[in-house]
Amino acid sequence: MLIPFFVWGCQDTAPKDLPILGERDVVNGDTVYHAIPDFAFIDQDSQLVTNETFAGKAYVADFFFVHCPTICPKTSAQMLRIYEHFQNDDRLMLVAHTVDPKRDTVAALKKxxxxxxxxxxxxxxxxxxxxxxxxxADDYFSIAMEDSEAPGGFDHSGRLILVDKNRHIRSFCNGTDPADVDRFIKDIENLLNEEK
Amino acid sequence: MKRLIFVAVATTLLAASACQPTTNPDYQAEEKVHDEIMAIHDEVMPKMGEVNRLGRELKKAAEKLPATDEYNKANIAQAIRQLEKADDAMGRWMANYQHPSKKRGELNHEYIMMYLDREKEKVELVRTLTAESMSTAKDILAGVEKTE
Structure with a gap:
């Protein structure tokens, strides 16, 4: 009785490729996966940031704002954990989008x-x-909405999203839950190893 | 090094606030109102994504209207302004609100309670503005869909 259990246990620990999340279409017999659309924003150094900024790299995306009193400080602490874990790994970047651009100016983001x-x-x-x-934000969170019963408000849910070098969403987690972020960090490691 | 200090200070503050619930009755009364304020914030804030989505849908609806339909265009513009006002009210409130502990050096307990009561009224107003602007926007969008 122990053998099948043991075998199952071994299989489960082997790293698996992460699925590509989101809606998919079949065009001329090929599967077309959901991909992050073109974007252009400005970062804390007044630099233009587009999809090209992340060419050949994976990145973790989240949405926040500086004066958020509840959820964002928790997710920023978890983003900082991810930052420190992958600090010396050039294959991963982090990107935090403000949803309060009126107050979160370039100077506020720099600070x-x-x-x-x-x-x-x-x-x-x-x-x-x-x-x-x-x-x-709607585009990033479209995949999270499929998986949750929550009616909306994902831009304030503390979700962290993992995007691969081909603009595909490969994983996400609840950025207010350290245990879920532990699992997410393993997903990032698996993605980076897969992309070697 | 700077980051380590930041994390150490943040962790210490968090641990201090989480592990040592205050026994000072004044502080307890202040924390109670603060928690009520945060509960209202946490109820309203997740709606801000939909507030923006409704605004975008109204802008698209206005673009589809003929230029001569000034009445409906003005109606939609007014509804968009209401949504933006609700969103901005939340942003401004969050940027200005301060935890009662930050007021303790400058105000006594009685004044801190007055401050918190005012802040609670403000965030309740944000809740009302949000609910009303969303309701108006949905009514307009439902009317537009009917005529399409």
Missing amino acids: YSDGLGVSSSKWRFLTGEKDSLYEI
């Missing part, structure tokens, strides 16, 4: 990122046109 003491080339804090920020 926030300096307060965390993080490298702006590794962790981009983005601001831009409000509707564009919310539109891209």
